[in-house]
Amino acid sequence: MKIHSFKTNESGLNRFFGPLEAKIMHILWNGPEMAIKDVQARLVKEQAINFNTVMTVMNRLVDKGVLRKRAEGRVSLFQPTQSLEQFLETQSKELTNDLLEEFGPLVVNHMLDALEEADPALIEQLEQKIQALKKER
Amino acid sequence: MKIHSFKTNESGLNRFFGPLEAKIMHILWNGPEMAIKDVQARLVKEQAINFNTVMTVMNRLVDKGVLRKRAEGRVSLFQPTQSLEQFLETQSKELTNDLLEEFGPLVVNHMLDALEEADPALIEQLEQKIQALKKER
DNA sequence: TTGCGAACATTACAATAGGTAGTGTGAGGT
DNA sequence: ACCTCACACTACCTATTGTAATGTTCGCAA
The missing domain is CATH 1.10.1220 (Arc Repressor Mutant)
Structure with missing residues (x-):
């Protein structure tokens, strides 16, 4: 998968991603390779959000090819495929x-x-x- | 409403509209003010398509502000709001x-x-x- | 006058994308 | 042997777009 649409009524990363996707990408682009719970921890500072929600969206981002997932023991670490x-x-x-x-x-x-x-x-x-x-x- | 997204994986009018929407806009942009059944008649040359389907999509295009609808007696005539x-x-x-x-x-x-x-x-x-x-x- | 047919309105269902989250599973440490 | 945690699987919600059945209205013809 890839990015298929550019939204004219949004700005920044929200032009390419949904709002939660954009927040997640922002976090991953401004930090090291991370596990889901690390991302969730950062998101939670703003707004309570379920671990599974974060997981689902991150896995979808992997499917789209914008995140790479790597198993490190029991946990999966995520990082953008591109800077x-x-x-x-x-x-x-x-x-x-x-x-x-x-x-x-x-x-x-x-x-x-x-x-x-x-x-x-x-x-x-x-x-x-x-x-x-x-x-x- | 307006156009909110530009699709990078399509071409022509399909960049702004769904495939049926695009065909309809194409027809309206290359002909005079028309009733639903006129549009349908042109679409049918390619592919059988239900009158109501055409009507629904055309009304949605009116909602989006890209078509204008005008009552002429019993029928509604449609035309793009912009060339x-x-x-x-x-x-x-x-x-x-x-x-x-x-x-x-x-x-x-x-x-x-x-x-x-x-x-x-x-x-x-x-x-x-x-x-x-x-x-x- | 009645009623048929054409055009429109209303409603709804499917697929896709994205956000949300419950439930199931498996493996490691206690 | 069991509990917990991370992950997988599944499902539901909203919005957009394509599709179409059903309902309503109104003019015209018999």
Whole structure:
């Protein structure tokens, strides 16, 4: 399995995951390899939550391929299959390609409209890359 | 209601809609204001489909705000609330903004990587817009 | 005037995704 | 021999989407 949808009405990890899934991924990305009860312990600080609930969701994340599970004696230890950086890199690349494929020039315009108002540094970066590209040809 | 998710594993209208929803929107975007039975007639050319099924889905599309329903005597006529162009414009803009918000510079790089392999004309367009932007300042 | 048929409304069921949690099982330590 | 803890299995709930049966209404024709 993989990530199939990007939610426009959410933010951060909630764009890729359900709310509990997102919290769990957040914990695993900001800490070491962990057992279920470790994750649960961190979640409980916010909100009471059943051990089995955490287990079920974590196992589903394993099925989706975003967590890896490893037996260490009697307990299972979990860790993300990708670093957060890799994950964001992968997802943003896939999304960007999808967008360009689907919308082509429209996206370029929107991009610039957005950059115009937002971030002069990004425009600089863009121009640098374009110049670099041109020289290569 | 609105569109809340963009599916990375689909293509075209299926990125925004379920498969039947997408077919229905396709028909309404490529024809005049229509009654349910007109839509059904076109769908049936491909695949037998129950009138009520079409009705239910079309009414849901009205609830979502992507179709408008208008009573004309005994029948209801349906038509998209936006043209396909407007819809794609809106969606691609929203997605582009979301992406930049969420990933910032990562997206700019992916964009250029993609453009590099894909389309020299888009790069030209990009550069034009950047020059235009610079002059404004 | 009555009643049929067409269009719409209401209701419901299946599948999938995600959140929640009860019950079952097995292995280790006491 | 047994108890506990971690894990497995199963199930139920909500939402979304596809599917369709049943119920209602109203104009027109006999």
